[in-house]
Amino acid sequence: MILKKLFVFATWMLVCEPFILSAQMGVENFSYKDESAITQSVDDADFYLRRAIRYTKQGDLKNAVADIESSLALDQSRGIAYGTAACIYFISKNYIKVLEYAKREIELLPDNAEGYCYKGMASLALVPAPQGTVQEKASVAIQSFTRAMELDSYSTRWYYWRGRAELLMGNWDEAYLARALADFRKDIEYNPQSYKGYYNAALVLSHDKSYKEALELLAQSIALKPDFVDALYLRAYCGLYAGTAEEVKEDCTAYISLVKSENLEGQEAVDLAAVYAMRAIVYRAEHRFEESIADFSEAIRLQPENGSLYGSRRSVYESAADQTKKASLKRKYLKLARRDDQMAKRLNAGKTKQMEYVVQGLKMAENFLPTLLETAEKEAR
Numbered sequence: 001m002i003l004k005k006l007f008v009f010a011t012w013m014l015v016c017e018p019f020i021l022s023a024q025m026g027v028e029n030f031s032y033k034d035e036s037a038i039t040q041s042v043d044d045a046d047f048y049l050r051r052a053i054r055y056t057k058q059g060d061l062k063n064a065v066a067d068i069e070s071s072l073a074l075d076q077s078r079g080i081a082y083g084t085a086a087c088i089y090f091i092s093k094n095y096i097k098v099l100e101y102a103k104r105e106i107e108l109l110p111d112n113a114e115g116y117c118y119k120g121m122a123s124l125a126l127v128p129a130p131q132g133t134v135q136e137k138a139s140v141a142i143q144s145f146t147r148a149m150e151l152d153s154y155s156t157r158w159y160y161w162r163g164r165a166e167l168l169m170g171n172w173d174e175a176y177l178a179r180a181l182a183d184f185r186k187d188i189e190y191n192p193q194s195y196k197g198y199y200n201a202a203l204v205l206s207h208d209k210s211y212k213e214a215l216e217l218l219a220q221s222i223a224l225k226p227d228f229v230d231a232l233y234l235r236a237y238c239g240l241y242a243g244t245a246e247e248v249k250e251d252c253t254a255y256i257s258l259v260k261s262e263n264l265e266g267q268e269a270v271d272l273a274a275v276y277a278m279r280a281i282v283y284r285a286e287h288r289f290e291e292s293i294a295d296f297s298e299a300i301r302l303q304p305e306n307g308s309l310y311g312s313r314r315s316v317y318e319s320a321a322d323q324t325k326k327a328s329l330k331r332k333y334l335k336l337a338r339r340d341d342q343m344a345k346r347l348n349a350g351k352t353k354q355m356e357y358v359v360q361g362l363k364m365a366e367n368f369l370p371t372l373l374e375t376a377e378k379e380a381r
Contacts, residue, residue, distance in 0.1 A: 219235070293313060311340070
């Protein structure tokens, strides 16, 4: 269950960051000597173009769209107008239009990096759309960002986005992973404040089980943005293999404090349940069984249909029964363990490929214990 987030993320955050470009390209790249002197002319394409830019800067996207379409209707030969249209539609999150106008800008201005940038970003933003495969869209994005950097050697922000596209190239292909890691390292080199660059590089390293280096990069990411919950999640996960029990607990606790558990749905609920499960694993390693049971119970509340959680809590009940000398308490723990075991088997029955991670998760707690116990013993010396 913990591994699911790391290996299934075809679209994570790709459509949550579209405004990164609005401050770097588009409307801010256009300047006219005297915008205040704009006067109306119903057959002047330049008038509508300039007014569309002004509306965009004011945040009036409805009128900006109307004016840029009027400009294009009057003159379809100006690449700068199509670039402006791509920018306006990008801010409006109409990525199909962005792609259409970016392609037209490239036809008219093939040596201008901007059109390729918009084409790449629109392709990534359209990953969740049903038309075309993820790999096809990612491939277009990679080609577009590569061409943009060839045309504009000073543009370094595209290393990050090309790396993101390379991560989408299917089943964690090793060749693309290596390219993505190289791009994220370039992003960090040129943009040392790129907390997401550090995070994504760490994500690739965690896939290769290079947990110690991943932890170093995640420390820098979190130092730049302490409330970056994705980095806290990943650092807790890597910490199970290469960190200490205390560090894992601290990251889990920080994550829990930042994410409200009420009314969570979908992936957010899955993620929070995973964090509770990770902290529960550490508590079990420390023989803090009641706290471990409480965390697994909270994870089950968030994800009641996940059989792996019942299986993991069952193992805590069994460990608690082994440790207690009180017969009545031992009987209680064993009874609860049998109940959870039955629930785990019922929920996992008949589930095949799409739920393999659940079956694998049944023994996850036991697999992590040796590392955590070893680090706990070292801390105690």
